[in-house]
Amino acid sequence: LREHEEFTKVKNIATMELGRYEIETWYFSPFPPEYNDCLKLYFCEFCLNFMKRKEQLQRHMKKCDLKHPPGDEIYRSGTLSMFEIDGKKNKVYGQNLCYLAKLFLDHKTLYYDVDLFLFYVLCECDDRGCHMVGYFSKEKHSEESYNLACILTLPPYQRKGYGKFLIAFSYELSKKEGKVGTPERPLSDLGLLSYRGYWTRVLLDILKRHKGNISIKELSDMTAIKAEDILTTLQSLELIQYRKGQHVICADPKVLDRHLKAAGRGGLDVDVSKLIWTPYK
Ligand code: ACO
Numbered sequence: 001l002r003e004h005e006e007f008t009k010v011k012n013i014a015t016m017e018l019g020r021y022e023i024e025t026w027y028f029s030p031f032p033p034e035y036n037d038c039l040k041l042y043f044c045e046f047c048l049n050f051m052k053r054k055e056q057l058q059r060h061m062k063k064c065d066l067k068h069p070p071g072d073e074i075y076r077s078g079t080l081s082m083f084e085i086d087g088k089k090n091k092v093y094g095q096n097l098c099y100l101a102k103l104f105l106d107h108k109t110l111y112y113d114v115d116l117f118l119f120y121v122l123c124e125c126d127d128r129g130c131h132m133v134g135y136f137s138k139e140k141h142s143e144e145s146y147n148l149a150c151i152l153t154l155p156p157y158q159r160k161g162y163g164k165f166l167i168a169f170s171y172e173l174s175k176k177e178g179k180v181g182t183p184e185r186p187l188s189d190l191g192l193l194s195y196r197g198y199w200t201r202v203l204l205d206i207l208k209r210h211k212g213n214i215s216i217k218e219l220s221d222m223t224a225i226k227a228e229d230i231l232t233t234l235q236s237l238e239l240i241q242y243r244k245g246q247h248v249i250c251a252d253p254k255v256l257d258r259h260l261k262a263a264g265r266g267g268l269d270v271d272v273s274k275l276i277w278t279p280y281k
């Protein structure tokens, strides 16, 4: 963990080209020293190799035979596909993805040890190939029950529901593992907004449908959301009372309806029947 170095450095690469997008970067990313003098980097949108000059990329694109991320396609629904990449089997890809992601992640450590992670890359696919819209990473084994380490939606694709889709996907994996999960901290402002939004909608939907009392433990079992995250979410919605030393959920239908209206659109759903996946062993 070399976070102290990264926090103090200023942004070096100002823009990046990826597929048909030119994207302005947000933060410093510790690319190898030979890239220190470039303002713009050219990425191959499939293998994520990066280059200093457009001509290099053009030459690369003639040879690169990837049309989608390496690894296994574990989900496909319509034009959306999710690929699982093992950082140990595809080290260079994992490192490239981390360099790229750090351009948009502030308070996150870049993991040089990509071996320990799985990467879930979400793509929009067409006849030219599968184009990355975002990703999340996940430790193969987490002591702290983290089910997501870093999450990113590339800027041209933000605010379309992909972030919540990625979050929902991370919880679907946790459900398949039979574990509860929580995102690694700290969360960025946008990360927190997205998680709050996801937790709120999922919990309100259940409370709305459920008849009778329900406990935080039961909600956690149903959703794979960690009890603490459920508690803070319901507290912020003022749906929790403290009685006889216990937190009790008070789901007044009128209050639920008010919150549900405010929670806005649901976004893209994960169709679990299209997820073909077994937990990492
Ligand atoms: N302004 C205000 N609210 C926002 C914004 C914004 N610019 N972006 C997202 N939100 C909120 C909204 O509440 C939104 O829900 P709504 O559109 O229904 O109102 C909710 O977040 C989620 O929106 P999505 O469209 O599902 O999310 P998006 O695809 O934009 O991705 C993400 C969210 C991944 C956090 C994205 O903003 C991003 O990549 N940011 C840069 C990297 C980052 O900060 N990642 C999280 C770090 S923490 C961690 O990795 C554990």
Ligand code: ZN
Residues within 6 Å of the ligand: 044, 045, 046, 047, 048, 049, 060, 064, 065, 066
């Ligand atoms: Zn390539």
